[in-house]
Amino acid sequence: MNQRPQIETCLSPIFVNQYDWSGKTVVVIDVFRATSTICSAIGHGAEAVIPVSSVEECQEIGEKLGAVMAGERGGHVIEGLQMGNSPLEYTPEVIEGKTLVLTTTNGTRLMQLVKDAQEIVIGSFLNLNAVTEYLKLKNEDIILACSGWRDHANLEDTVFAGAVIYALKSDFECVDDSSFMAESLFNRVGDYTSLQDYLKKATHYHRLVNLGAEADLEYCCLYNLHPIVPVLLDGIIKDVKVR
Amino acid sequence: MNQRPQIETCLSPIFVNQYDWSGKTVVVIDVFRATSTICSAIGHGAEAVIPVSSVEECQEIGEKLGAVMAGERGGHVIEGLQMGNSPLEYTPEVIEGKTLVLTTTNGTRLMQLVKDAQEIVIGSFLNLNAVTEYLKLKNEDIILACSGWRDHANLEDTVFAGAVIYALKSDFECVDDSSFMAESLFNRVGDYTSLQDYLKKATHYHRLVNLGAEADLEYCCLYNLHPIVPVLLDGIIKDVKVR
Numbered sequence: 390m391n392q393r394p395q396i397e398t399c400l401s402p403i404f405v406n407q408y409d410w411s412g413k414t415v416v417v418i419d420v421f422r423a424t425s426t427i428c429s430a431i432g433h434g435a436e437a438v439i440p441v442s443s444v445e446e447c448q449e450i451g452e453k454l455g456a457v458m459a460g461e462r463g464g465h466v467i468e469g470l471q472m473g474n475s476p477l478e479y480t481p482e483v484i485e486g487k488t489l490v491l492t493t494t495n496g497t498r499l500m501q502l503v504k505d506a507q508e509i510v511i512g513s514f515l516n517l518n519a520v521t522e523y524l525k526l527k528n529e530d531i532i533l534a535c536s537g538w539r540d541h542a543n544l545e546d547t548v549f550a551g552a553v554i555y556a557l558k559s560d561f562e563c564v565d566d567s568s569f570m571a572e573s574l575f576n577r578v579g580d581y582t583s584l585q586d587y588l589k590k591a592t593h594y595h596r597l598v599n600l601g602a603e604a605d606l607e608y609c610c611l612y613n614l615h616p617i618v619p620v621l622l623d624g625i626i627k628d629v630k631v632r
Numbered sequence: 633m634n635q636r637p638q639i640e641t642c643l644s645p646i647f648v649n650q651y652d653w654s655g656k657t658v659v660v661i662d663v664f665r666a667t668s669t670i671c672s673a674i675g676h677g678a679e680a681v682i683p684v685s686s687v688e689e690c691q692e693i694g695e696k697l698g699a700v701m702a703g704e705r706g707g708h709v710i711e712g713l714q715m716g717n718s719p720l721e722y723t724p725e726v727i728e729g730k731t732l733v734l735t736t737t738n739g740t741r742l743m744q745l746v747k748d749a750q751e752i753v754i755g756s757f758l759n760l761n762a763v764t765e766y767l768k769l770k771n772e773d774i775i776l777a778c779s780g781w782r783d784h785a786n787l788e789d790t791v792f793a794g795a796v797i798y799a800l801k802s803d804f805e806c807v808d809d810s811s812f813m814a815e816s817l818f819n820r821v822g823d824y825t826s827l828q829d830y831l832k833k834a835t836h837y838h839r840l841v842n843l844g845a846e847a848d849l850e851y852c853c854l855y856n857l858h859p860i861v862p863v864l865l866d867g868i869i870k871d872v873k874v875r
Binding site: 400401403404407538539540541542543544547564565566567569570573574576577590591592593 | 643644646647650781782783784785786787790807808809810812813816817819820833834835836
């Protein structure tokens with residue numbers, strides 16, 4: 390029997406111990422904004438992104454490598470770092486050919502939590518098609534790992550997981566209710582005037598608007614701006630084509 | 633300013649420490665099948681239901697009170713107890729005027745976890761209207777607590793939370809993404825021929841069908857069969873009208 394590979398969806402880092410990550414291809418999702426920022430940086434020519442947990446680590450590694458140091462806590466740029474977690478900051482003029490060391494509230498923490506995975510792929514609406522085409526070619530079991538917000542599930546990451554499932558469902562088998570729910574939620578995009586209009590229902594959308602990040606949110610809701618597949622290997626994220 | 637009371641949705645017991653339960657009215661939800669079974673028993677004249685965590689406790693309290701002892705683990709009736717977790721077992725002939733001591737895998741465990749709540753209400757599709765009318769009258773902050781399956785979120789409990797939100801949203805304010813997602817999922821019922829047809833998408837539906845419980849599932853998907861509001865107080869569940 391030709392068994393299709395499986396898809397599971399982890400709605401929040403709080404569920405991390407409920408999954409067997411080893412041998413799985415994991416898509417880490419933090420739409421607002423870490424994984425969108427990583428896609429923007431690599432899409433605009435960054436050589437690599439190094440995700441780190443702490444500000445101290447960010448400074449230490451950044452200074453050693455002469456890299457751009459960036460980070461965010463609770464949506465704010467961190468004092469002592471050069472840049473923040475806004476995907477719009479990472480224009481080619483700023484980032485091309487450089488390495489970015491990045492620490493964020495939810496996204497980079499999740500990458501540490503799923504380190505047993507066989508491969509970790511960075512997903513956002515900015516590179517949705519590239520990621521799903523890559524996963525189809527790999528044809529292996531997948532866990533879609535949502536960063537959420539302070540260990541709660543959130544709308545934007547769940548809807549992105551649903552978009553991946555929608556693209557893959559004829560070739561993969563969804564084995565949990567979370568995947569069905571994610572795809573159902575993605576299927577509601579058409580009830581709104583745009584993806585951005587839909588994701589305005591997310592509490593984190595309004596939190597970031599209040600921090601002045603509305604232009605970032607618009608950017609994070611663009612489909613397929615960057616045809617890249619950033620992959621985390623040995624602590625360093627690079628586009629899979631340059632690995 | 634006339635502030636509306638708030639609704640939050642706890643998608644799985646794994647999130648229990650993320651919420652402040654004190655002072656809240658909590659609806660405990662385990663559609664397949666514990667809260668449906670409790671509604672069936674009380675709707676058919678049981679004087680009270682005592683939810684307990686362990687089989688030993690079930691036997692001890694049951695024997696002391698001369699009550700009906702019932703329980704389920706992993707969908708199966710437990711050896712040494714008289715009855716299981718099938719709502720269809722609890723006909724008036726069997727349960728009228730009696731007390732039921734019940735232990736189940738997910739639902740009764742959750743009732744223990746949320747014991748700090750101001751009031752705990754038992755919710756299922758069988759008593760949906762009665763619960764939402766009661767909550768409207770109370771007009772206080774609510775947490776909808778889904779039992780899930782082995783600490784994962786599940787479809788049936790999330791959809792029920794969404795049904796409650798749908799009924800209450802003009803009088804209450806949803807403050808988290810989980811509530812928005814739950815209501816969005818409930819709003820998809822219309823895409824299916826029936827609630828039962830929709831909930832066939834739940835993995836637990838098929839688990840229970842494989843255990844021979846298909847008639848139970850049909851019953852659990854009936855709306856408003858029992859106009860009751862079972863409330864847990866001092867460890868005992870009774871209809872609010874007889875409190």
